[in-house]
Each structure stands twice: as C-alpha cells, then as structure tokens.
Amino acid sequence: MSLTRLHNFAVSLDGFGTGEGQSREEPFGHAGERLHLWRNWTPRDRLAHVDGALEEQHNLGIGAEIMGRNKFTHERGPWSDPDWRGWWGDNPPFHTPTFVLTHYPRPPIEMEGGTTFHFIDATPQEALAQAKDAAGDLDVRIGGGATMVRDFLAADLIDYAHITIVPIVLGRGVRLWDGLEGLESRFDTESVTTASGVTHLLMIRKPAEGLQR
Amino acid sequence: MSLTRLHNFAVSLDGFGTGEGQSREEPFGHAGERLHLWRNWTPRDRLAHVDGALEEQHNLGIGAEIMGRNKFTHERGPWSDPDWRGWWGDNPPFHTPTFVLTHYPRPPIEMEGGTTFHFIDATPQEALAQAKDAAGDLDVRIGGGATMVRDFLAADLIDYAHITIVPIVLGRGVRLWDGLEGLESRFDTESVTTASGVTHLLMIRKPAEGLQR
Numbered sequence: 001m002s003l004t005r006l007h008n009f010a011v012s013l014d015g016f017g018t019g020e021g022q023s024r025e026e027p028f029g030h031a032g033e034r035l036h037l038w039r040n041w042t043p044r045d046r047l048a049h050v051d052g053a054l055e056e057q058h059n060l061g062i063g064a065e066i067m068g069r070n071k072f073t074h075e076r077g078p079w080s081d082p083d084w085r086g087w088w089g090d091n092p093p094f095h096t097p098t099f100v101l102t103h104y105p106r107p108p109i110e111m112e113g114g115t116t117f118h119f120i121d122a123t124p125q126e127a128l129a130q131a132k133d134a135a136g137d138l139d140v141r142i143g144g145g146a147t148m149v150r151d152f153l154a155a156d157l158i159d160y161a162h163i164t165i166v167p168i169v170l171g172r173g174v175r176l177w178d179g180l181e182g183l184e185s186r187f188d189t190e191s192v193t194t195a196s197g198v199t200h201l202l203m204i205r206k207p208a209e210g211l212q213r
Numbered sequence: 214m215s216l217t218r219l220h221n222f223a224v225s226l227d228g229f230g231t232g233e234g235q236s237r238e239e240p241f242g243h244a245g246e247r248l249h250l251w252r253n254w255t256p257r258d259r260l261a262h263v264d265g266a267l268e269e270q271h272n273l274g275i276g277a278e279i280m281g282r283n284k285f286t287h288e289r290g291p292w293s294d295p296d297w298r299g300w301w302g303d304n305p306p307f308h309t310p311t312f313v314l315t316h317y318p319r320p321p322i323e324m325e326g327g328t329t330f331h332f333i334d335a336t337p338q339e340a341l342a343q344a345k346d347a348a349g350d351l352d353v354r355i356g357g358g359a360t361m362v363r364d365f366l367a368a369d370l371i372d373y374a375h376i377t378i379v380p381i382v383l384g385r386g387v388r389l390w391d392g393l394e395g396l397e398s399r400f401d402t403e404s405v406t407t408a409s410g411v412t413h414l415l416m417i418r419k420p421a422e423g424l425q426r
Contacts, residue, residue, distance in 0.1 A: 013378075013397075013414075014390035015227050165226075165378065167402050167414060171394025177227035181384025184226075189380050191406040199404055199412045201226075201380060 002135060003159040004128060006142040007058040009149060009176075010035040010164040010198075016173035017146025022074045027087055029173060035166050038196040050194045054162060054202075063135025065094050066127050066152075067143030069102040072117065078104055085109060086117070094143075097134040099127055101148060124148075124155045146174040153180055161187070161203040215348060216372040217341060219355040220271040222362060222389075223248040223377040223411075229386035230359025235287045240300055242386060248379050251409040263407045267375060267415075276351025277344040278307050281361035282315040285330065291317055298322060299330070307356075310347040312340055314361060337361075337368045359387040366393055374400070374416040 011017050012035065019031030028035060038051050046052025070076075072086050086092055091113040100119050109117045120127060131140045142152050152158050163176075177183075187203035194200065224230050225248065232244030241248060251264050259265025283289075285299050299305055308327040315332050322330045333340060344353045355365050365371050376389075390396075400416035407413065 013228065014388075014393075165412070167397055167404060169390050169393045169396040171390075171392070175227075177382050177384075179384070180227075180382045183382040184380055189410065191380060191410055191412055193404040193406045193412060197402065197404055199378070199406060 002063075002132060002137060003139045004142060004152075004157055005062070005139050006144075006149060006152075006158055006161040006163070008039065008055055008162060008164065009144055010038070010166050011146075011176050012166055012168050012170040012173075014169050014171065015175050015177045016170040017144070017149065017176040018174050019170055020172040022070060024074050027074065031170055031173060034168055034170075038164065038166065038194070038198045049196075050192060050200070051196055051198070054200055057162070058141070059093075059095075061139050062096060062141045063138025064096050064131040065098045065141040065143045066131050066148070067098060067100055068145050068148035069100055070147075071143055071145050072100045079106060085111065091115075096138075097131070098143070099131050099134075101127055124152050124157055128152075128157055146176045150176055150178065150180065153183060156186065159205045161201070163201045163203065165199040165201065167197055167199075215276075215345060215350060216352045217355060217365075217370055218275070218352050219357075219362060219365075219371055219374040219376070221252065221268055221375060221377065222357055223251070223379050224359075224389050225379055225381050225383040225386075227382050227384065228388050228390045229383040230357070230362065230389040231387050232383055233385040235283060237287050240287065244383055244386060247381055247383075251377065251379065251407070251411045262409075263405060263413070264409055264411070267413055270375070271354070272306075272308075274352050275309060275354045276348025277309050278311045278354040278356045279340050279344050279361070279365075280311060280313055280356030281358050282313055283360070284356055284358050285313045292319060298324065304328075309351075310344070311356070312344050312347075314340055337365050337370055341365075341370055359389045363389055363391065363393065366396060369399065372418045374414070376414045376416065378412040378414065380410055380412075 019029030021029040039055050041049055041052045073084055092111055092115045095114040098115055098117050100117050102119050103121050105121050106119045142149060142158055186206060188206055190202045192200050232242030234242040252268050254262055254265045286297055304326040305324055305328045311328055311330050313330055313332045316334050318334050319332045355362060355371055401419055403415045405413050
C-alpha cells in the first residue's frame, strides 16, 4: 500500500517551519539556511551520519510530490513572472510529477530530470488523490512548506512524518504545530539526537485497531 | 561563582510549558501530568536512566529558589485562601528559602524540611539579588512556571537551563519561547534523546569573550 510521506521537515524550538519575510533572495525569510545546516554533509560524510541516512530517504520510492505554492515561489496572488521555475535550476531534485497547490492554476511546466510542475487548485484530499494516481505503486511525498504540512496533518493524510527540531529560536515565521493538539496520539514516534545537535522525530501512523502490522 | 539554574523544565513540541485552565485539582491545566511522565522513574531505575541522572541535578548545590506565583497556587489576584501552602504537603521538595513572585506580598510561611516561602513583589533582577543573598555560596534555582522562566531568559539572568522537549502537541497553554528570538546564540547546547522518548536540551551560557573557561 502506498504511503504519504513527509521528509526532512525542519522546525525551530518555537515550532516555526520557515522564517518571516520570504523573498526571491531569501526563500526561508529571516531564517536563512539555519533550519537546514544539518543537511550539509558531503556525499561521503552523509554515509557516516544519521542525519545523512535520514535525509536520503527523501528520494526513495517516491512517485509524486505535492508542495505548497510558496515552496515554488515567493510570489503571492496572480502570477507575474512567467519565467520563474523555482529555486532549483533546470533539473529540480524531485524527478516526478510535482503538484503545486495554488488558487491560480496555469499550464504545467516540464523540467529536466523527470520533474513536471502541475499547478492545481485543490483541497488536500483532492490533491492527494491526483498525486496517488500519478505515483502509481510508489509513495507520495508531502513537500512543504509549513502551512501545507499543517493542513495535511490536520486532515490526517500523512502516514509518515520525519520532522527535525533545530535548537534555535526563530521568534517569527510560519508555525507548524498550530491547530494540531493531540497529534501524537495518531503516531508511534521515535526520537534521536545527532552529532549536529538536531533532534529527529520519526513518526509513523499507528496501526488501525484490530489490524496486525 | 554561583550560578542561576533551571532544571527539569518540560515543554511540548509546540512550546507550551504548561496547559490551559490551571485549577486546584489540575496545577498544569489540561496538560495534566503529560509533561512530567519522564520523571516517574523509581529511585532504583532512576540510577540507570539519563532522565533520572538529569533530574537529580535539581537538588544539587542549590541555596535558594525563585518561583512564579502560579507555581505556588492556582489563585490570581488578592490572596483568598490563607491556608493554602502549595501542592507539596508539609515538607516541600525545595529545602531552602523560596521566593514567590507576586504583586500581593504577604508574610513568609515556614515549612518543614528547610523550605520557607517568601512572597515578594520584585523584578527578575531584584528577586535574583535577594535569592543570591539567601543562597550564599550556593546556586539559585529558577523554579518556573513558563512565564517567569521566559522573563528570566529574556533578561539574560539564567546561566544554565535544562529544558526537556516532550513529544506531544498541547495546542494551548503558556508558551516558553515567545520573545526569545536568537536565544541559542547565548548558550552552548547539548541535546540528548532518552528511552522515554523525550529530548533534553542542556544549555550553558557561553564563556564571555576574552575569558578562558
């Protein structure tokens, strides 16, 4: 059975998944790269660190991604820059159909390396149905940012969530945990702290009552 | 040199240090005991668990405590229950002079075991000066709750902070981290996850520039 998975999603101690003031130059606003320094291992060192092993799972067995519009662009409202194709260059690291949630649908953009951006105006449930169709037997990745992750968690659509707590206090930005009181009751969670100082939460949906794993 | 120390202060993933709706029956409001289950080791098992070793430091080398009023009582405003002596029975676990911050000063209450509650209307700086006088060569413990810990961190009065992240989403209550953007820059922090699933942050003030440890 295919899973809906979240990977490498970092939050500050105060629960912000991104900073304030996103712009073309600063996709994470005032947070800059501080939520993602733990991912900066070299390919060789990645093998020798739990951070790296967890990060690599991002790429395994995924057939489609869903992302919020502000992962794709800093723009709000109607599209004004038709040449913008995201922050990732010609060959984005998704390599699958990638559904961008937006209230302003537009034609898809085909990139190198297998990524095609589809711009859809859809509820989380509708978007997930489309992404599952596109993914076939493979899993669907929930790409972020914080608002859409929160929406998908609130709708109970996520089967596995890898959330990384970075020991910084951002003070402002977009909060991940708001409106999710009691979330822990739906997951079995393992926590591990690594040499980089972060704490990884590995949350897997609890088995349904009466089912065996 | 004596230190100002915070121990065993637990927060939820969303950063709440206590729940909503404190009452005589529920000192932590709707959070109940969920932030403190990691402390429930038996004396024997405490020896064999990192949780226990960290918790024990609460008692070592402390000469005075400062606590917020709502650690002492659920009451707000003028004192209405003259018989209330806290939630801890005749022999509270402080065993030192204990300064209770309140806008309604009243005469001290002497308990068994060395605890005397002093009720003072003071700024964090003033309270700390009084507590240091009382502590002599020993350290001062910052007792909580969340509001006073936040105030003392904001005023940069805490030298060591042991903060425990419990993997639950409380959704409401009193937030610890608000107003503390950039706090991490003042501390060296070690993180460790334990068998109970919590993550301990051990934060020690960075050495002053130009000083050697």
